[in-house]
Amino acid sequence: MFELKFRKYPVAPAIALAVGTFFSGAVPGHAQQLKIGFIAPLSGTVAVTGKQGLDGFNLFLDMNGGKLGGVPATVVAKDDQAKPDLGLQAANELIERDKVDVMVGPFFSSVIMAAYKPITNAKIPMIGPVGGPSIIAGKQCSPYYFSTSWQNEEPHEAMGQYLQDKGLKRVYILAPNYLAGKETLNGFKRRFKGEIAGEVYTPLNQLDFAAEIAQIRQVKPEAVYVFYPGGFAINFVKQYAQSGVSKDIPLYSASSIDDTTLTAIGDAASGTFQTASYHRDLDNPANKRFREAFVKKFGYEPSFYSAYSYDAAQLLDAAIKQVGGKVADRPALIAALEQANFNSVRGNFKFNHNHFPIQDFYRLEVVEKDGKVEQVSREVVLRDKSDAYAHECKMAKP
Structure with missing residues (x-):
């Protein structure tokens, strides 16, 4: 399993910006540090999708001093190679060994389905920045799963x-x-x-x-x-x-x-x-800010993989800020995530009751x-x- 563990901000490795360090002795109920698990294909035929998503997520951290909701954050990225067995392995490692506060990814539906139950059963908020199987949008929806992209169809x-x-x-x-x-x-x-x-x-x-x-x-x-x-x-x-x-x-x-x-x-x-539901030429202030910063930092134009991952970071930032950094208070954090109180790069955006977007x-x-x-x-x-x-x-x- 290919894994990236990131050093303290502001060091920026080529594939992703790492921020913060994890501290287990936080004040009860209030995170002094956050740990974010990021599962995506970072090698293989579709590696570009994972890299661009990771770049989008880390761009927001870079623009906000390495913090989400005012709390220093660390990203631990794992490569699933778009394979369900590796995605499941990554999820279990991030839950049991790394003890992450939030998951972002996976990207591919078969991998999402492999990792979905272990993550949501552990009551860890899970944000899908690319796609979402219909069963998760419907009969097997979970209060812990949110999509910042779309249901697959x-x-x-x-x-x-x-x-x-x-x-x-x-x-x-x-x-x-x-x-x-x-x-x-x-x-x-x-x-x-x-x-x-x-x-x-x-x-x-x-x-x-x-x-x-x-x-x-x-x-x-x-x-x-x-x-x-x-x-x-x-x-x-x-x-x-x-x-x-x-x-x-x-x-x-x-x-x-x-x-x-x-x-x-x-x-x-x-x-x-x-x-x-997104293209880089959409005419709104949030998208213009995102695109200019992205091109300046990475030297290439952002794709929807980057945009939806950036929105995942924006969503987390708004929700964590609303709960005052108390990510251990899961009901409060879920309620804050549901409000989607941020300016999406796609413009029109809000969550339906199943935690999938309503959008153009x-x-x-x-x-x-x-x-x-x-x-x-x-x-x-x-x-x-x-x-x-x-x-x-x-x-x-x-």
Whole structure:
């Protein structure tokens, strides 16, 4: 298990900023130091997602003197490699050995599900900065789990709605064969009422999509919709453009083409469309402050992984401040987290009763500008959207 333990602020290792030290002799009920567990993929095919999330979280700490809610904080980051067994191991180590006060992550749904019960059963607040399985938003919701991103199906519902409103009749859809892949396409189908010309789930280790693209060419749908994260998106979009099919059959996606993948995809992404609840060009003061600070510190543009992790830090900061640093008072801390009393980088944001956001979703487009491709936001597709599983959540008291 790859693990990062951080030294006292303001030392800043390349992969993440570490702040504070842990002190076990705090005044009862009032934390003099905080310990934050951060579980994410920090190596492997999707390592960029974990790194960008960790950068976003630590940026907020850097901007606030290494404190959350006025209390010095330490981050212990563990690499789950997007593997459930490693995520479970990381969660247990952070609970039993490191005795963290709060968990942030994991990022991938299969890993979230592996770590979810151990963390919430230990009554440790758990903030998911990327995605969330439907069962957690619904029947297995917990007072200790909060999402600062979305329930898995939501960005895909937004594109399903857009293509439905656009009047398309036949769409071919693809995703990886794992929990989030299946949920994302469920979300798309919830809103798109036309014909699904093909529904394909590819193995998690598949990076060659020639056979699937050949099938698309043969079926001749009006459009193709995909969910492929990280390196999978890079390969699929490049291969799709190189095949020539994109000239006749446009490509739509969500959580696939973004600032973690666009540079590597390059011109192949031009003319594609996406849906998301955040983009770095959103015009609000919180986002402008975040983006400027992020680029200045790290030298690259933030993605939604960075933004939602930054919001996770903002959420913790506001809640810990509200309870006067008394993180051991779990009912008070949960109540403070529920209020979400901070300015999200996405603008419109509040929690539903199941601790998932109510927020807007935007249509994005990749265009050519000044000799390079750039993703830009175009319009609101769904406004004040809540997830489809909130009604199944009977939230218990902490």
